Each structure stands twice: as structure tokens, then as C-alpha cells.
Amino acid sequence: MNTDAPFAPWQDEAATPLIEFSNVTKRFGAFTAIDKVDLKIYPKEFFALLGPSGCGKTTLMRMLGGFETVTEGRITIDGVDMNGIPPNKRAVNMMFQSYALFPHLTVADNLAFGLKRSKMPKSEIDGRVEEMLRLVQLQKFSHRKPHQLSGGQRQRVALARALAKAPKLLLLDEPLGALDKKLRQETQFELMDIQEKTGTTFVIVTHDQEEAMTVASRIAVMDHGKLKQVDTPDRVYEAPNSVYVADFIGDVNIIEGQVTKAQGEMAELSWGESKSSIRGMAGANLSQSASGAFAVRPEKVAIFTDAPMDRYNRVTGVVEDIAYLGNMSTYYVRIENGALIKSQVANDRRIANRSITWGDTVWLSWTDTAGIVLAS
Amino acid sequence: MNLGRRLLITVPYAWLVVLFLIPFLIVLKIALSDYAISIPPYTPTLDVADGWGGFKEFWSKLDFENFVFLVEDSLYIKAYLSSFKIAAIATFLTLLVGFPFAYAIANAPEEWRPSLLMLVILPFWTSFLIRVYALIGIISNEGFLNQFLLWTGIIGEPLVIMNTNAAVYIGIVYTYLPFMVLPIYATLEKLDGSLLEAAQDLGCTRIGAFWSVTVHLAKPGVIAGCFLVFIPALGEFVIPSLLGGSRTLMIGKVLWEEFFSNRDWPVAAAVAVILLLVLIIPIVLFQRNDQKQREASK
Numbered sequence: 001m002n003t004d005a006p007f008a009p010w011q012d013e014a015a016t017p018l019i020e021f022s023n024v025t026k027r028f029g030a031f032t033a034i035d036k037v038d039l040k041i042y043p044k045e046f047f048a049l050l051g052p053s054g055c056g057k058t059t060l061m062r063m064l065g066g067f068e069t070v071t072e073g074r075i076t077i078d079g080v081d082m083n084g085i086p087p088n089k090r091a092v093n094m095m096f097q098s099y100a101l102f103p104h105l106t107v108a109d110n111l112a113f114g115l116k117r118s119k120m121p122k123s124e125i126d127g128r129v130e131e132m133l134r135l136v137q138l139q140k141f142s143h144r145k146p147h148q149l150s151g152g153q154r155q156r157v158a159l160a161r162a163l164a165k166a167p168k169l170l171l172l173d174e175p176l177g178a179l180d181k182k183l184r185q186e187t188q189f190e191l192m193d194i195q196e197k198t199g200t201t202f203v204i205v206t207h208d209q210e211e212a213m214t215v216a217s218r219i220a221v222m223d224h225g226k227l228k229q230v231d232t233p234d235r236v237y238e239a240p241n242s243v244y245v246a247d248f249i250g251d252v253n254i255i256e257g258q259v260t261k262a263q264g265e266m267a268e269l270s271w272g273e274s275k276s277s278i279r280g281m282a283g284a285n286l287s288q289s290a291s292g293a294f295a296v297r298p299e300k301v302a303i304f305t306d307a308p309m310d311r312y313n314r315v316t317g318v319v320e321d322i323a324y325l326g327n328m329s330t331y332y333v334r335i336e337n338g339a340l341i342k343s344q345v346a347n348d349r350r351i352a353n354r355s356i357t358w359g360d361t362v363w364l365s366w367t368d369t370a371g372i373v374l375a376s
Numbered sequence: 377m378n379l380g381r382r383l384l385i386t387v388p389y390a391w392l393v394v395l396f397l398i399p400f401l402i403v404l405k406i407a408l409s410d411y412a413i414s415i416p417p418y419t420p421t422l423d424v425a426d427g428w429g430g431f432k433e434f435w436s437k438l439d440f441e442n443f444v445f446l447v448e449d450s451l452y453i454k455a456y457l458s459s460f461k462i463a464a465i466a467t468f469l470t471l472l473v474g475f476p477f478a479y480a481i482a483n484a485p486e487e488w489r490p491s492l493l494m495l496v497i498l499p500f501w502t503s504f505l506i507r508v509y510a511l512i513g514i515i516s517n518e519g520f521l522n523q524f525l526l527w528t529g530i531i532g533e534p535l536v537i538m539n540t541n542a543a544v545y546i547g548i549v550y551t552y553l554p555f556m557v558l559p560i561y562a563t564l565e566k567l568d569g570s571l572l573e574a575a576q577d578l579g580c581t582r583i584g585a586f587w588s589v590t591v592h593l594a595k596p597g598v599i600a601g602c603f604l605v606f607i608p609a610l611g612e613f614v615i616p617s618l619l620g621g622s623r624t625l626m627i628g629k630v631l632w633e634e635f636f637s638n639r640d641w642p643v644a645a646a647v648a649v650i651l652l653l654v655l656i657i658p659i660v661l662f663q664r665n666d667q668k669q670r671e672a673s674k
Binding site for chain 1: 584
């Protein structure tokens, strides 16, 4: 096995996907929940479906599990058309948002539930249950009932139960939603660890972009039943293909204007009454002299008291607000066209030594490659 | 503990002492007395004016003769056993009818559920006696049911339902149905739908998921409903005497006959005391189930 190459089967033409959505549409009455989705998910991927509530991400996952039918189009798993195949006949298991642990069964019996209904001989079931308990470190709790466990332990039982039958594909519906923040962060790494150990393909549904960025090999950003962008976390963050994605993932400053130059990798945009120009990476589907938007992340915007003449991108404005967050401060600067631009600066000096304060006229600047020009 | 709280607790205890314990002791005393042609129809009676000597004489006359009689005369044991059998069968039939009712209501659209529950409870607004009488109009030989079946041609002769055990079962199932439906509904309504999906996800068919999840989790409601039907059905008097025949043997009916036809109060009181003791067993079991359920849901 070549361990040097990064894991990126989606770039490999020869790789066969585990899951393939072809032109899949799902309607509930007059409401279109999923709108002509095409998507390939590869073996061993940790794939995140990300979007606001009601965007269709849960419906998309439930169609994989067999809990929703497909109105139009086709879903194949491992090359087999899944149309009409009930959940119990799919090599897919799901970890439910509510965990859905059977309250009348002990932890061990919950884990054995699926195994008892499979072809696994009775003699092997106990061993498998033991193995799953070890995987999620719950050996001591095997005889407890779900209501005698903490939220984090229940979450682990649900994960172990879903993995017990060694599915080809594991679906996770907001798996960490019920945990508090600290536990959630620990569990994210545990999830990644378990995914790597078992080699199972994971598809996770989440509305928490930080969680998606942490765990996923690729993220699909969804809105109104459509896939807006499917890409690796860094690409989604650094090179969003639309204002929607840029705005949904993390914090972003948007400056609207006219695209004046779109050649190769770089593009320019003129904005405001003064038609001043800013330069950034060229986004997808840019066309010259159409309207566009420039997107730049707050942490990439530097703030100066004097105009930084050595930089191409510089914008002046007045400090309207300063949010002090301890390790960093965010300056809210009102610029010429009325937009409020955020600049995030690490507080490497004590607050008393800060040279910029409310009402000051300042200069904002960023490098040529820091932002991106998007078609709007 | 302050006075107010003590007073508050006193109220239910006083209620139980005055309206349950004292009447029970009176009944127990009558059960230990002997039959007499007098008013009241038993002896001895305690005359406080006779003082300590009178009390000693009164005490010495009390005995367990009537209880011995209940054991010796097979009628009573048969009546207890027959009551048990009828109540058990009727409870089972009520469960068969009530579970689908509760399941259907729990799975109905949410905005319908209150109205459906109302329909189950609505018959309670009519007097119990009138409802049982109304059943006679339906199931008697010339009743609506027979008229309808004769009209459709399904039967050539009227079905004899009245004055049989079948009529008693119909009466109990009809009148006690809400006691079965409500507790089962309460457990089914709380059931998390994702549990069924999880069961299917882990390899169950739809029917398998229903058995291994819905039926299992409805168990506390089923047990509660069965006790709520079984306990009153065991001592039921109105239904067997109005719908049942002369061969329907139930302890409630025997009790009534001893009191009002034979006017043998001591034997009737003994029958009542035994019935109460017999009923305590299922009531204790019911409470234990209830407590277990409460602990489980903590």
C-alpha cells in the first residue's frame, strides 16, 4: 500500500465509488426536498453533509438508509441499485440523532441486537459484542441499561451498535449534537480514530461547520435540496465557489462590485463610487464586466493606521466597533460603500498598548491571494 | 414537621380510616357473627351498657364458623374460581380489542388524537347501568344484532347470546375498554419512532420491529391495563346479573344473593372479606409493576 499519497480517491478517475447518486430528486407532495443531486462517495471516505436545517441533508442520508424512497433518479451502493430495497436488506447502518437505544435492553443486548438477526453464529456474537465494547471503551458498562448511562456513554453505545454488523457504510445523523462542547471536541477525534481503525465509509450529517471541517475528508455544502459545493474542507474554506458557501462556512467579508479582469488564476474587481480596484483569486464561472463579489476571511485582513503603500489591496474606513475576545480582537470597520468589514487581529500586545480605538480612520489590507472574486 | 403539613397528611388517612377501615372492621365483625332472625339479622351485638362483662361475652361469641362454611360448601370456591376464569378471559379479550385501538390512536395524526381519545372516554358520560341495559337491546334474541344478521341472511335463526357467559364477556369488554386503551395508549404515545427505524436498520422486518420494539415497550401499559380491567371485573355484579344467565357463576352475584335473597349477612360478609383478600394480591402486584416502571423511567 502506498501510504505517501494523500487519500483523495475523488481525484482518481479509475476509482470506483461506493455510493453513486444519479440525478436524484425527492419530493414530499409539492415540496422538493432534494433537487437533481449527482454525487459520488468513495470507500473509506469520511463524508460530511453540511447545511442549515431544512436544506435536505437529512433526507439525503435517510434515502441511503432506506427510510425514504427516491422520487426520481437512482442511488447505487456498491454498484447495486437501492430502489425498493428495505433498510434491513442494506449493508448500511445508521447512528440516530436520538441514539434510538432500546431502553429495555442492556448495553450488551443493544449491541447484539443486529448480530442476532444476522447470519452470525451464536458462538461468535459474544466475541463481537466484546470487541465493540472495547472499541468504544465501555467494557465495564455492558450490563447497564441505557438510562443508567451518561450522554457521552450513550453516544458511544449507539456508535458501537451501528458498527457491530461491520456495515459497508455508516450513516451518522448529527451524532454529536446532544453533547456539550468539550465532550464534542474529544469525541470528534475519537470518531475519526474509529473510522480509520474500522475502515468503514462514514457519511455524517451536521449543521456544525466546525465539526464538518474537523472530521471530514470531503464536505458537501447543501442549500434548498441542492449541492452547492463538494470539496475538501480547506478548499471549501479557501476557495468557496459561491457567496452562499463563503458565507455559510466561517466568517467572511463581502465587497460587491464589477469584475474588471478575470484571467487565469487572478481576478480584479472594482467597487464603490471611486471604482477602486481589489485583486484576488479567481472563483468559478467568472465572466468579465459582470457583477461579482469579493470575499475575504477576517483573519486575513490586516489593519494599519497609515496607508500600506506597498500593497495592492487597501481599503480605508472608520473603526465602528472593537470586539475583544481575549486572545484576539475583531475590528469592525465601516468602508466607503457602507459595508462593515471585519479584521481579526491576534492580541500579541497588552490591550493598554493598543494604538487603534473607536472612531479612528484606518487602512485595511490583504495580500493578492488572500481573497477570492466570486460571480454573484 | 410543622402543624400544617401534619394536618395535610391527616386528611387522607382520616378519610381511609373513616370510610374504609371502620366499615371493613364492621363487615369483619358481621362475618364472625352468627345468623339470627332479628334486626339486625345477626348475633351477637355489642351493648356498651353491659360494661366489661358484656364485652367479654360478646367476644366469646365471635367465631370463624362462616369461613369454614365457605370452604365446606363447594358453591363458594366454584364461584371464586369461576369469577377468576371469567375475569381473566374477559381481560384477555379486552386486551385483544384494546391494543389495536390504542395503537391506532397513537399512530393517528397528532391533531386527531385528542378527539379519538375523547371518543373512547365519551361512553363514561352515560350511566354504567344504562350502558349495560342498552347492550340487552343489542344482543337479546330480538335485539338489533340478531335482526341485522337475520336481515342479511348470514344466520337463519337468532343467535342466543343473552344469558350466557358470552354476554358477560361482551359486557365486560365493552364497559372496561377505556381502562385498557388509556394506559396502553400512554406507553405507545411516548414510543420514539426512531427505535422502530433502528430495529429495521439492524435487520428486523417491519413486523419483527413491531414485535421486538413496540410490543416490548408497551408491556408496562399492557400490564397496567390488564390489572385495571381484571380487578373490577373479578368482583363484577351488575354485568353478570343483567347479561349473564343462571349458570353464570360470579362471586359478586353470590354476594348479592346472600345479602338480599338469603338475608344471611354473616355468610355474605365472609364472602366479601375473602373477596377483598383475594383482590389484594393482584393490587399488590399492580403496584409493584407501577413502581418498577417509575424506577425504570427515572
